[in-house]
Amino acid sequence: MDRIFSGVQPTGDLHLGNYLGALRNWVRLQHDYDCLYCVVDLHAVTVWQDPTVLSANTREVTAGLIAAGLDPAANIIFNQSQVPQHAELAWIFNCVARLGWLNRMTQFKEKAGKNRENASVGLYAYPNLMAADILLYKATHVPVGEDQKQHLELARDIAAKFNNDYGTELFPQPEPLILGAAARVMSLRDGSAKMSKSDPSENSRINMTDDADTIARKLRKAKTDPDALPSGVAGLEGRGEAANLLGIFAALSDAPLADVVAEQGGRQFSEFKETLTELAVSVLAPIGEEMARLMADPGYLDGVLADGAGRAGAIAAPILDEVFDVMGILRPVALR
Ligand code: TYM
Numbered sequence: 001m002d003r004i005f006s007g008v009q010p011t012g013d014l015h016l017g018n019y020l021g022a023l024r025n026w027v028r029l030q031h032d033y034d035c036l037y038c039v040v041d042l043h044a045v046t047v048w049q050d051p052t053v054l055s056a057n058t059r060e061v062t063a064g065l066i067a068a069g070l071d072p073a074a075n076i077i078f079n080q081s082q083v084p085q086h087a088e089l090a091w092i093f094n095c096v097a098r099l100g101w102l103n104r105m106t107q108f109k110e111k112a113g114k115n116r117e118n119a120s121v122g123l124y125a126y127p128n129l130m131a132a133d134i135l136l137y138k139a140t141h142v143p144v145g146e147d148q149k150q151h152l153e154l155a156r157d158i159a160a161k162f163n164n165d166y167g168t169e170l171f172p173q174p175e176p177l178i179l180g181a182a183a184r185v186m187s188l189r190d191g192s193a194k195m196s197k198s199d200p201s202e203n204s205r206i207n208m209t210d211d212a213d214t215i216a217r218k219l220r221k222a223k224t225d226p227d228a229l230p231s232g233v234a235g236l237e238g239r240g241e242a243a244n245l246l247g248i249f250a251a252l253s254d255a256p257l258a259d260v261v262a263e264q265g266g267r268q269f270s271e272f273k274e275t276l277t278e279l280a281v282s283v284l285a286p287i288g289e290e291m292a293r294l295m296a297d298p299g300y301l302d303g304v305l306a307d308g309a310g311r312a313g314a315i316a317a318p319i320l321d322e323v324f325d326v327m328g329i330l331r332p333v334a335l336r
């Protein structure tokens with residue numbers, strides 16, 4: 001069976017972009033592939049994290065994955081740091097990837113901002129760790145939102161260069177799976193910026209734990225333009241906020257965007273926002289309630305992560321041994 005690997009950072013509240021761009025697709029793929037879903041805490045610490053908040057967020061994201069519908073028995077759900085082979089393979093990939101490749105990564109440029117000299121080395125090498133996450137399991141498919149596409153291309157380049165440098169076919173070329181009408185959900189305050197955990201404005205995003213009143217308030221405040229909604233997809237050109245809200249509607253209702261635009265066309269934003277609020281609440285409220293229930297039982301969540309880490313490690317260890325063998329790195333069997 002083909003294998004899926006994907007990950008999410010425990011750096012803040014899970015939001016609608018994470019849900020529509022990633023989690024919901026993971027749930028839909030979970031029975032057709034052999035799946036590993038990882039809470040990537042080693043990626044999170046590329047930017048300083050408050051220790052008590054990091055552990056709470058790791059549990060909350062785990063609760064989010066389960067509440068969204070991932071079955072911890074049918075999938076492997078774990079946090080990255082519990083499988084030390086991720087960091088070991090990342091080091092090998094630090095020696096395979098070229099500086100020129102990393103210099104092209106737009107996410108580093110965005111996250112480091114103007115003060116690039118002060119960014120951590122980990123933030124710069126982040127895509128190498130991500131390649132290690134995927135290739136440590138020889139994953140063939142990686143379901144992500146559109147913002148991760150460039151990192152996936154880098155993982156493919158690393159796999160190809162490693163295979164070429166060592167004359168092996170060890171690593172497959174992982175395929176990105178970028179699915180659905182909401183592969184790139186935009187901020188509610190700015191239709192040209194991605195919805196993100198790091199946006200300082202809470203009103204820019206809908207969190208998976210937001211209650212009905214909060215969702216209604218954020219959508220009411222969502223930026224729009226003065227015109228009514230267009231009745232054809234072509235009318236969305238240059239109307240980023242309208243395109244975003246209609247895209248969210250299409251994704252939440254599982255309908256093609258063109259049908260949604262035809263149906264909602266001509267309505268005022270104020271009316272449309274009420275319909276969208278009802279839809280968003282009907283999808284998110286049950287997930288938020290289940291997350292709260294799971295969060296009340298940290299022992300259960302820790303058990304899921306420990307069990308997942310044991311199963312992940314059993315796949316990872318022999319693959320890392322293969323890597324070291326191919327490279328001539330001596331690991332007497334007794335020490336493994
Ligand atoms: P992260 O934690 O930023 O996001 C988790 C997933 O949510 C998707 N996503 C979005 N999709 C649509 N619209 C948005 N506004 C939006 N915001 C986030 C992301 O594309 C992602 O699929 N580097 C990764 C985590 C990672 C990973 C991996 C992913 C580490 N190792 C290996 C895949 C494979 C990240 O920071 O995701």
